[in-house]
Amino acid sequence: MSEVQATGAAELEGILAAAERAAGELRRGDRFARAAYLTAVADALDAEADALVPIGRRETNLPEARLRGELKRTTFQLRIFAETAVDGRYLDARIDHAEPEWPMGAPRPDLRRTHIPLGPVAVFSASNFPFAFSVAGGDTASALAAGCPVVVKAHSGHLDLSRETARVVGEALSAAGAPAGSFAIVYGTDAGRTLVQDRRIKAAGFTGSIPGGRALFDLAQSRPDPIPFYGELGSNNPVFVTEAADRARGGDIAREFIGSFTLGAGQFCTKPGTVLVPKGSRMLAALREAELPAGAAMLNERIREGYVQAVRALQAGGARVVNAGFDPYGEAPSPILHIVSAAEVLANPGALLEECFGPSSLVVEYDSEAQLPELASVFEGQLTASLQAEEGDDVAELVDVLAVKAGRVLWNQWPTGVSVTYAQQHGGPYPASTASGSTSVGTAAIDRFLRPVAYQGFPQGLLPDELREDPANPVPRLVDGR
């Protein structure tokens, strides 16, 4: 057991007061300084890998190679947000020069619009990515890049790793000259609830379960001054296999699918939880005969219990076992696959399409491809939706429905593995996200922690640099609408 103590009220008050002070300093500072802070954190975490990874091993049961890979991803993420801060496109700087003949019917004043940081951000870290969606993960990196101080609420599943990571982050920030209060960590559910309701916290990022995320979302929205709550809650990540794809590659698709839904013991928010296959498919035959990978210990006992319960609920909803490993309900649950018909899903989508966090997936047999758009439409909002299809397939209508349902649509690829890039989208309609207009992965995640401000008729010397006629550090701008 970790000896980390829950954060008390007095300590929390000090953290929030310091975060509020830091918000002003970061806002008045420049984005090049923030980039340097992020790079310093990335370097420090890389340097401490040998100390941090074993703590993660002990607390999460995740294998060493996975944790080392995840830490590399995490420091890459910090560096790409440093690059994003320097780049300055995120400011969406716009200049309208005064225009006496503006056709609106009244002269247009000189208006210049940029974005400023929202202020201190609460980050609720996830159980399943102890580095990449945790203390120094994407929410923290994007908030700091935006110029917002961060107060992390540590996940109870890896308290020691959280504390050690926070120590490395805090020391690196301090050594790099970041304002005191730019970063802090708190422990315990009460501290988390207090955070999201405190007037000094101006936004929150969350990755976790639907009930936990919704409870915090509700607190954030019922404040006297509601704040944006960027929650990534849950997703089923359906995969639609066409008849032609099954004929051409049914066996390969089955093999790849098994790799995807069992990766990391199925503990990914993008795990394919449902796969829709044609009746009598080669894929199903291959799935029945496949030797599934061995079971693996899950992140912790609470998650394992929840998983076994969810599998039982699926079975109570009528799902029949297609294939399973040695001990699907044991300490290290073996992967398990169930099956239902399309008609059963249409009759009872609530029970059958619930997220099941672990090495399980549900095969849905459909009678005809013409059913696929209707089947797609019964899903709730998703992080991802995937097609396994051939180029000649008539899937335009299905793709349209999937774009409405999901933040990311994949073609002959698998949703697990979320690349940190400029064009990534991780988020989708509720409950995939509580803010479907945003992403929690990729450089656009910085937009969540910014607010537009326009300056009207201002003298050059009082404008932010990016809005001046001759900026010291030019950024791409929209000038007079061009």
Next chain:
Amino acid sequence: MSEVQATGAAELEGILAAAERAAGELRRGDRFARAAYLTAVADALDAEADALVPIGRRETNLPEARLRGELKRTTFQLRIFAETAVDGRYLDARIDHAEPEWPMGAPRPDLRRTHIPLGPVAVFSASNFPFAFSVAGGDTASALAAGCPVVVKAHSGHLDLSRETARVVGEALSAAGAPAGSFAIVYGTDAGRTLVQDRRIKAAGFTGSIPGGRALFDLAQSRPDPIPFYGELGSNNPVFVTEAADRARGGDIAREFIGSFTLGAGQFCTKPGTVLVPKGSRMLAALREAELPAGAAMLNERIREGYVQAVRALQAGGARVVNAGFDPYGEAPSPILHIVSAAEVLANPGALLEECFGPSSLVVEYDSEAQLPELASVFEGQLTASLQAEEGDDVAELVDVLAVKAGRVLWNQWPTGVSVTYAQQHGGPYPASTASGSTSVGTAAIDRFLRPVAYQGFPQGLLPDELREDPANPVPRLVDGR
């Protein structure tokens, strides 16, 4: 009295079903078609000005010149959103080509990100702009430009004008070939509450009071699937006059200020409700002696009653009359000015800085400019904050605080009159807006009704045009981060 009837449940159901169907057609259609719809609406409204303006006169007491100007602004706004749709920058199209050596530690897939419309939008129109923030106002124009069907909830203050405007809009859309269901109007509070809770409505725009807006916001956030609620609720729009500005131009500032706070009988969300002046100022002397403009009938009796109540509350909070016209509490309330000290404001900001919708403003006398940042910090979130200052003034700290408090900061200009431009920002921290990251005026307002979608590994033929290697209609794009 208008004979418009409240919309019944059966009619509302038909409207929502049609809006849902139209959402699919608009999403699958192209942005050039939507631009043509908007232009057709603008042309039709311009052509019907002689019919519409007299109805507005009768229902709102607003003068003919004002209504004609507002209609011109409204049709300009529709056309600039048509231009925005054609321009395509709003898509924020991003392409990451596959990169096997991506330094994250895993190959980067081909990822292409664009934005799609959210779906049907509920628009709650305002009392005080019967054209520009109403049936065919900014929310409607930006939602249609984004590709979202619109269901307007008419404001009870101008039902006949709403019905007639809706008729013109509906006929123009239909003649231009817009999908049936792209636009509808409903009447009555119950219909409005139903709208914001219906699963087919995917976002809402609102301009109005804090209590009304907050009630609808709460409904939207407590849905099983919460939706974005873009509410513009209330603002006090403080003006900070420096000592040097008062010495140099105190009399002129007083004259301009009177013009601004009495414009349109003070019924603007950007009316300057507080002006902070140095003790013993020339401006105050000028205000005491000024002949205030004559009173004008307010929009309706309910608003007049609320206004008189708010003025009485200000007086109960300790505000003393500086100057007032003939009958400040009458049928056509004469403008009235009150005064308090800085110390009184700091002791009781809640009572003294509440929005007072009508021809009233509050002078706050400060002792020293050093107090201004502290005074600025007691205001709630604002649409605007203004400075009257001279170029040599040391106001950097004050400007920083004002940017944190307001969406738009003005220098030696007045906040009334919100130009529709590319760089405009109309919105600010709560309660100025329920979504401070957005604007309800200016071309960036289109962003409110869009959602990002990324396509991974897709064949060219199934991608939206803006994401193809050789698009038929190129738009500016971020390619591989550049």
